Amino acid sequence: MSKVDLSDYNLSELKGLQAEIEREIKNRQQQEVTKAREQIIAIAQGLGISVEELLTNSGPKSKGNGKKVQARYRNPADNAQTWTGRGRQPKWIAEGLAGGKTLDDFRI
Structure with a gap:
């Protein structure tokens, strides 16, 4: 990325740029969160499970008889x-x- 010459801007203009940059950063962060959420949902749907099951450590609920696994x-x-x-x-x-x-x- 090339360096932007800010020396010709007065303080008011710099503060205006700062506000615009902060808004743009927030917008970009929200876009990334939305994209990540869509990817997570697509992964869960591809596996045939809910997002909650995907995000838990235990994974899909067992369809077996519910017996507890013995410690080894x-x-x-x-x-x-x-x-x-x-x-x-x-x-x-x-x-x-x-x-x-x-x-x-x-x-x-």
């Missing part, structure tokens, strides 16, 4: 902390793996 891994330092092996790894799993352990070391 347990934190040896805190038996109350378990993980099913689905979704994002808990911090204690990631730290253990980074420290040289394997998933089998955490298996219940």
